[in-house]
Amino acid sequence: MPILTSRTVAVRIARAPWRRICQQRTSTTVSLLINDQHWWFSKPISSHNRRFTSSTASSSSSTSSASLPAQEPFEYEVDHLVIGAGVVGLAVAERLASRGGSTLLVDKNPLVGQETSSRNSEVIHAGLYYPPDSLKTKLCIRGNELMYDYCEKFNIEHRQTTKWVVGQSEADIEYLEDLSKKAHKLLLPTKRMPGPPTWMITKEQMLIEEPHVRGKAALVSARTGIVDVHGLMHVLEAQIVEHGGDVVLQCEVTGMERIYTSTRKAGMDGQGEMAGGFKVKMNSPAGPVVIKAATVINSAGLHADKVYNLLKNPSGTPNSSSSNQAGSCPLSPFKLHYCKGHYYGYSGKTMVSRLIYPVPDKTLVGLGTHLTLDLAGRMRFGPDVLYVDSLDDYSVDPSTVGSPASLEVVAKVVGTFLPDVKASSLYADYAGIRPKLAAPGEEFRDFIIHHHSGFVNLAGIESPGLTSSLAIAEYVEKLLY
Template sequence: MDDVECVVIGAGVIGLAVARELAESGRETIVLEAEGGIGTGISSRNSEVIHAGIYYPAGSRKAAFCVRGRRMLYAYCEARGVPHRQTGKLIVATEPDQIPVLEATLEKARANGVEGMRLLSKREVEALEPECRAEAALQSDTTGILDAHAFMLALQGDAEAAGAAIAFQAPLERGEAGSDGIVIEAGGTRLRAKTVVNCAGLHATEVASRIDGVAPSSIPPLHYAKGNYVSLAGRAPFSRLIYPVPEPGGLGVHLTLDLGGQARFGPDVEWVDDLDYEVSTDRLDAFVEAIRRYWPDVPIDKLHPSYSGIRPKIGPDPAAFHDFVIQDADAHGVPGLINLYGIESPGLTSSLAIAEHVLELVDARG
């Protein structure tokens, strides 16, 4: 059995960011990944949006980590040559009775320290995005897009340059807390680590349940919120991202652009029991209805099913707001173990700030 200072479980964007932070602090770090490559789960199935930090309750981890993470992410992408663009976005009220929602959202954004926000009149929206139907809008200048895979490759490169190693095809089999560390069995290998960070995303609750000593009551219930996307053949007549007012469980079917200018719409919210990523054509009618509210002239014949992602929702009411959960031994009883649960949107934007926080927890323990 080999001894290692830190083990990170999961090589998605959060696991890679954490591994980079730990390795660059001088700690020997190994990442255990169940699949054959990096970022095959949540990290590769999202909108690739750099969020501003608008929607989350003041004082929440999502608010704090998103705002700080966004600033860190833009700086990192610039320094490391990760493709990205600060596009800005419009949150649109398509009916007059939605305007108070925009006003409340603006106040929430200001409370979170989000800069570059202002309300737009109907005429101002038409001047910026002539094809967009809106009674008013909330403009966010600091929203953007990035190449998520290029970002993960940069994190992986940084982590490995600092001495970290990644073991693929190494799913966690079991773990056991001892007096001198946590013994991990994964992929036929036994390791004893001073620190274990559970960044397993959709499988974080399962991983935690396989580590002896973790209090079962500390593991939150998990609900799968599937988000389907449809793509538009050809170019959309928009230069900014277009979002409706938020809805329970998500941000509504919004229009995002990739770095090549391709438009995609989603995600919707579909509660599922299994990790099924198929996108059914039966959902197209609902997409068309949602899109037409802000783009009445959307060419229906050019919409087609694209891809889907699944968000790990935690808590008794999966449609309610639930914050990121980051637990240490005070919560679950296993010294040296840090569990991350419910790291959904804005997890990509927040990744560098979350990793910074995890390092602070490790440093505090000594």
Template structure:
């Protein structure tokens, strides 16, 4: 049986960041993923936004790794010429009641260490974005966008330069700890079954993290949190982009989502979304009937929207830990302190701001391994 020092299950942004981080101290790291390419699920179906750390409760993993990860990510992109831009974000209030919500967000941001937010009244907002409709806004200058594919490719390249191997089309089947290592069983692309012995096992499978955990011997079932699939749809815009910044409404109740916002890629292509729709199965369909809801949401802040130029685009699915109507749930990083098993780290519920937080999450996983 082949032996390695670590197996990372899942080649999304977080799994790749973890592999890069731990390969600095471990040899023979292997990343496996059921898809042929890295980042084929949540990591490649999002807004590609570098979040500032505004929304999340103080002292949570989401808040701490978002704020820390933002700084790490900007530095990483700058150092390795990954396309990105600190484009800034406007969070819009449409009435006095929503201004109070903005004030609550502002206080939350300050508690999280985000100290650069700026208040804009309606007149100042018009100077920032003449086509916008709004009563007031918070401006976040440290919010940005990046080329997520190039980012993930760079993470993988750096891991591979340290000897890491990426094996696609490989499905995790089972793991058990035997004497001093994990025996990991997996299905090869040709359907055959293989086994690898590994000192460390990292479950960073995103949408599949709970399913993987259920196949790890010794895991107490109550430590595997429920998974709720939440699909977000995006619509693209074929007309001229009038915005210099990202445009967000106040977030949805319980932070199910951040509302149908206006974002853009580095070429300036305008897109809107995502909304939030809980679903039962993995399904990336974008129903064109949703267009009416998108039009209503967008016209609140952009009355000049040309409806004929709005088209169904793509969707992504968030691995949420909260049920519909439930309060927001935090990221989970489990180690032996929680589950009692040696050399196993599991990550659950890594949705937004997971892309922003990826380097900080990897830093924490690396610290768990380095402390052994």
């Protein structure tokens, strides 16, 4: 087992490529050479050593976790372990790191945000579509507010483009009017405004503002915008480090179990024993590592069900199986379904100045193939909806998805609201995969955010997860403290 001491650790600063779909960035990382193997961290070793002490040095640790009783010597101890460095895990880790205590964010990939967080529409949603009492509505509205403030504060590229949801039939108009009424009843969490501002505009008004867009009427969503999600993740990662937290990449969590002490105290959890954190096994490039975490946040995106199933005794009752046996424990197994969405780029000229959406399917499986703009002002269309078996097949096959016949179909769908779109200017671009709780054909499912005795599950964090990320972080902090 690698143990960090001054004799076994050599440090070298490296510039690692910060990959993204449209643009290259760089991120400063530190590689620790431990027994001839590299561990990757995003901060200098001096700061790292303050947080993670070797088992031989743990008595001198100044972190709060050092006082927790351990049943065996652990190589590292941490107050908050966040599993998964997508935008949600990054936001949660940043929030927890900012309140003090030690925070460790791990990801199995070599860079942060390589899965769903870098394969989406980058839209800051307003929270219009979902049931008023759902977490999706509440966290999206709060997240929208936090996101604009955060982008302003840290100079992250974003634009409040506004959006139209365009109706083509009387039934569509009725749906949009109901949506607008519902939005007016919602309250912004800070109560600075009555709700996500929306209003209807007529066909004639539409033609004046967007001459290429066709429809009977449209709902305007004033708080919708776009954000550079890679810029956001870059800042979150830097802020975690700034607050004294650690980001460790190429580090996969492979096992978890609750730790118990035999000391009887008030607030006992389980059969006369006190829950005292978690023993977490990980595979790093340096080999297997076991750490002790006082709290664990499962933010593993498409893998969240598998990560939850790694926890041996979720209910907190010693010797219980992975099924939830304690009635009061909200944690329970869940299954994720993978729902792929393809995007299409457009090589022709940009025809609109805002985001244009059709009326969505009533199950809200997706929001309909819509038109978004990137920060360079280019149009893109998508995502479509295709349930798949694989959680990591992001391929966009030019002979099927990108074939002339497919592009004709996309042009026809988009043509209902943008008739001037040309199939010959469309090209298959990239794909993302939604971690869905709803199986094909099932009704709307909300985010699952459950906490029990220091373990937090974040499940089914599909759209509007990016918009909600900072609000999810705030919510998780309130669950834990």
